[in-house]
Amino acid sequence: MPRIPVWLCGVWLTAACADAKTPGQEATAAAFGAYPAPEVLTTGETVATVGNVVITTDELTKRMMTLNPFVRGQLSDPTQLRRWVENEVRVEALAQRAWSKGVQNQPAVQARIRALLVELVTRQEMKASERGLEPNDAELIREYEARRDEFNKPAKVRLSQIVRYVDTPAERARAKKLLEKIRGEVIAGQKRNDHRVFAKATKEHSQDESTRLASGDLKFLTRAELVERYGDGVAKQSFDEAEVGDLYVAEAPNAVVLFKMTGRRKAVSRSLEEVRSQLRGVLIQKNRQAQLDAWSTELLAKSGVEIDEGVLGKMSIPGVPAPTPAVGTD
Numbered sequence: 436m437p438r439i440p441v442w443l444c445g446v447w448l449t450a451a452c453a454d455a456k457t458p459g460q461e462a463t464a465a466a467f468g469a470y471p472a473p474e475v476l477t478t479g480e481t482v483a484t485v486g487n488v489v490i491t492t493d494e495l496t497k498r499m500m501t502l503n504p505f506v507r508g509q510l511s512d513p514t515q516l517r518r519w520v521e522n523e524v525r526v527e528a529l530a531q532r533a534w535s536k537g538v539q540n541q542p543a544v545q546a547r548i549r550a551l552l553v554e555l556v557t558r559q560e561m562k563a564s565e566r567g568l569e570p571n572d573a574e575l576i577r578e579y580e581a582r583r584d585e586f587n588k589p590a591k592v593r594l595s596q597i598v599r600y601v602d603t604p605a606e607r608a609r610a611k612k613l614l615e616k617i618r619g620e621v622i623a624g625q626k627r628n629d630h631r632v633f634a635k636a637t638k639e640h641s642q643d644e645s646t647r648l649a650s651g652d653l654k655f656l657t658r659a660e661l662v663e664r665y666g667d668g669v670a671k672q673s674f675d676e677a678e679v680g681d682l683y684v685a686e687a688p689n690a691v692v693l694f695k696m697t698g699r700r701k702a703v704s705r706s707l708e709e710v711r712s713q714l715r716g717v718l719i720q721k722n723r724q725a726q727l728d729a730w731s732t733e734l735l736a737k738s739g740v741e742i743d744e745g746v747l748g749k750m751s752i753p754g755v756p757a758p759t760p761a762v763g764t765d
Contacts, residue, residue, distance in 0.1 A: 470486070470487070470531055470534045470535075471534075472486075472487050472488050473488065473527075475488060475489065475490065475491070475494045476491055476493040476494040476497055477489065477491060477494075478491060478493045479491035479492035479493030479494065479496075480492045482495060482520065483520070483524045485524055485527040485528050485531065486527075486528075486531050488527050488531075490523065490524065490527070495520065495523065498523065557727065560727075560730055561723060561726065561727060564726055567722065567726065568719045568722045568723055568726070569715075569719065570714075570715060570718035570719065570722065574718055575707065575711060575714050575715065575718065576707065578714045578717065578718055579707045579710065579714060582714075586703070586704075586705040586709075586710055587703060587704050587705065588700075588702065588703040589657045589658065589659070589702050590657070590658065590674065590699075590700060590701055590702040591655040591656060591657050591699070591700040592655065592656060592661070592673050592674060592677075592696060592698065592699050592700075593652075593653070593654060593655045593656070593696070593697045593698035593699070593700075594653045594656065594673065594694050594695065594696055594697065595633060595637070595646075595650055595651035595652050595653065595694070595695045595697055596637075596641065596643065596646060596651040596653055596692050596693065596694055596695075597614060597617060597633075597636060597637050597640050597641040597651055597692065597693040598641050598642050598643035598646075598651075598690050598691075598692050599613060599614060599640070599641075599642055599690060599691050599692075600642050600689060600690045601689065601690060601691060602689070607686070607691055610690075610691040611684060611686070611691045613640070614640075614684045614691055614692070614693040615684055617636050617640060617693055618682050618683075618684060618693055620632070620636065621633050621636055621682055621693075621695075622682060633650065633651070633682075633695055634650035634651075637650050637651040638650075651695070652697075655698065655700060658670050658674050661673060661674070664687075665685070665687040665688075665692065666687055666688055668685065668686065669685045669686075669687055669692070669694075672685055673685075673694065673696065677694075677696050678696065678699075679696050679697065679698060679699055680695075680696065680697075681695070681696050682694070682695050
């Protein structure tokens with residue numbers, strides 16, 4: 436947006452905020468009410484006069500103190516200072532121009548005013564009751580217990596697998612021989628930087644349909660989950676012996692499996708004291724929301740506001756098709 440000089444603001448001001456005794460200004464005041472001039476400091480020397488608003492050196496200093504230090508430091512340059520002051524004058528001139536045209540009565544402006552009113556009154560009400568937001572030890576303990584699993588997690592490993600199901604000792608021996616052969620081929624392929632070699636072997640040889648097309652990926656599993664699925668031996672080998680990247684053949688109750696370890700997560704154990712600050716923030720927010728809900732409910736009750744549930748239930752949402760009735764059901 437091009438910089439607008441102060442003299443042009445004066446032109447706008449002449450058109451928008453003429454002498455209060457003129458018929459045009461009287462009509463504007465009658466139609467839209469008196470312009471709500473901002474409260475400004477009247478001490479100091481006058482820098483500019485915009486309609487009925489006098490901008491003084493003390494007022495400008497007050498406004499400068501709201502700027503961050505970096506921006507304020509730039510105003511030591513006379514050119515930057517003049518531009519900043521011109522902008523302050525321009526904003527006031529535009530505000531008065533908008534008021535004279537009745538812009539403040541437009542629906543979009545009224546909607547923003549209502550939103551700001553709601554924000555400010557809510558903030559004021561909540562500030563008055565902030566003492567009741569601080570959680571006590573009992574609340575902190577209850578919140579910790581409710582979220583214990585979040586703060587205490589067992590170690591996990593991530594595996595990919597090629598599975599051969601077996602029923603007899605002979606099938607087990609053949610499956611083990613095949614998977615040892617595949618293991619060698621995968622290792623050789625990885626040395627050639629063929630990072631898809633395990634995935635290819637999975638699609639060709641694995642008999643587990645739930646993971647065959649996903650490169651055999653089992654996601655992350657705890658020791659207990661691995662014991663339940665494959666037995667103690669596989670869990671011990673995976674958690675206590677194997678490292679990330681290792682390939683190993685393991686025997687399960689009804690299968691022989693070639694595993695590739697692709698990840699490992701350490702156990703997480705965080706005490707109440709370690710997460711106290713985090714839980715305090717969560718509970719303060721919960722308490723604040725609870726107070727806000729209670730205050731809003733009380734406000735509606737005192738105002739006598741009621742929602743007609745019958746009418747509300749008949750409303751349809753624009754642009755959303757009505758649900759299709761089920762076919763072939765009772």
